[in-house]
Amino acid sequence: MSIFGIILLLLVAAIVAVGLFVWKSYNRLVTLRNRYQNSYSQIDVQLQRRYDLIPNLVETAKGYMAHERETLEAVIAARNQAMSSSRAAAAAPGDPQAMQQAMTAEAGLTGMLSRLMVVSEDYPDLKADQSMQTVMEELRTTENKISFARQAFNDGVTLYNTSREVFPNNLVANTFNFSFAELWQEVTAEARRTPRVSFS
Template sequence: MSEKNSNSSFKIVAVIAVIAIIAGLFYKFTVGTYNKIVDLDENVSSAWSQVENQYQRRLDLIPNLVNSVKGYAKHEEELFTSIAEARSKAGGIVNIDSSIVDDPQKFAEYQKIQGELSAGLQRLMAVSENYPELKANQNFLALQDELAGTENRIATERKRFNDAAKAYNTCIRKFPESLVAERKGFEKKAYFEAEAAASKAPVVQF
């Protein structure tokens, strides 16, 4: 083999080796980035399930809480009806899967309905101030205390969800991770927004 042919063969092998190295690095980057995004996506889903659990916990408390108040404030029927309607709405969507976080419109509707329920409970707590005997009822006090704890857990889990969603959203927007995210169809997650005054957690006083 002539020296010229030998050099040509060496160059071909070198080019193939470089291409193989680049391809290997690209594959490693793609797989590693994809797995990273999947992990962050799973964190969002896990955080969402905890938010749902706490909203469900609150949903389960409402019938007993309302019945306790009814025993002392029978003429507050309009309030009881509004809470029942808000609970019915919330009950219709509280167990939806985590795909809602990929749809800003559905997510906003979910938050709105939960906010309406919070506002109703806030009014219920305010009504209890007018009935000293109700405020002294041990069963009501226990339910009130449990509701307060649940509202605190809801706030905590919402923050954890927002933190997980922020980490995910930041990752898929950064270059070069954005290349993999776009190619694989990873979408931005919705956040819980700060609630209006009417939708804040019920104020529980003892």
Template sequence: MLTKVLIIILAVIVLLVLWGVSVYNSMVGLRNRVKNGWSQIDVLLKQRADLIPNLVETVKGYAGHESGTLTAVTQARAGAVQAAAASAASNDGSRAVAMRAQAENKLSGALVNLLATAEAYPDLKANQNFLDLQGQLSDLEQKIAYARQFYNDVTQKYNTRIQQVPSNIIAALFHFRESQYFEAEPAAREVPKVDFSK
């Protein structure tokens, strides 16, 4: 009788250990998918940052007197590059995502203003180099939007897994931390105002 009880207890312990290993491994997998999602966003944002100087120079050739818009784009790009470096060096993942998202949202707004400004210059809109750069930028923006969606989806799954009972016990034991979503700032949700009367 004692051996049957001992066997049952050992079986329960083995099942709990196997469950714990399974939960731990699934959380590690989700955490790595979150990191991969962030890396994909990072690559696309770097490509966008590399494309912007060419776009600014092309616009500058046709709309040189739009220096305020060009300066805003250049400054926003510099801020995004600086935020990328700071987020790469940061140990606080959620703060790094928030900093990077803020800088990238500012850059996106500046690019919208630049492209809106370009609409006022028919010669620029007909320039093949500008059209190619605009097409590349549009393609990158679509990829960035998809990568953000993927990142946020996988972040939601990861955060849910960490918070759900009983996997939250394993998460607490092994110090799994919630990941930040890549969110637009409230100002970025507003429709930009374009004024061609100037």
């Protein structure tokens, strides 16, 4: 075999090796992106369940909290804002702007629900109401499911982001526009504080 033939063979082998690397890296990035997007859909399912429970909570509270109309309306407004932001994030999971808006709206909703719970403490009959207790238990269960789904989403996003940033995968990621995905993080200072427990 001539030198020209050997050089040509080596060149073809190098091109095939690069092509296989690009193919493998591209497919891995697509797989990881699809996994974290699927993880977000699990968050979305639980958030929708939460949104569906809130009107029941408000309706139950209305009967007891006639003087707290402003609080109840604020809870519904926060729910509607969170639903809208969640839909935008579900359309583009991991998109930094959509995720930031969803996290902010969810923090607002959580704050309004906390405010409602504080106000409801002044209404013992409301706390004792069986419908209220049922809705509250369903909300607690849903919050736990949301937490687990967020953890799975963040794990998927971290794996994807790490894979797209390491060399030489970053060359493929940049070439084919595999963009950075945003983690779901708590945006309120209260969420970062350790809860204070008092038995006195």
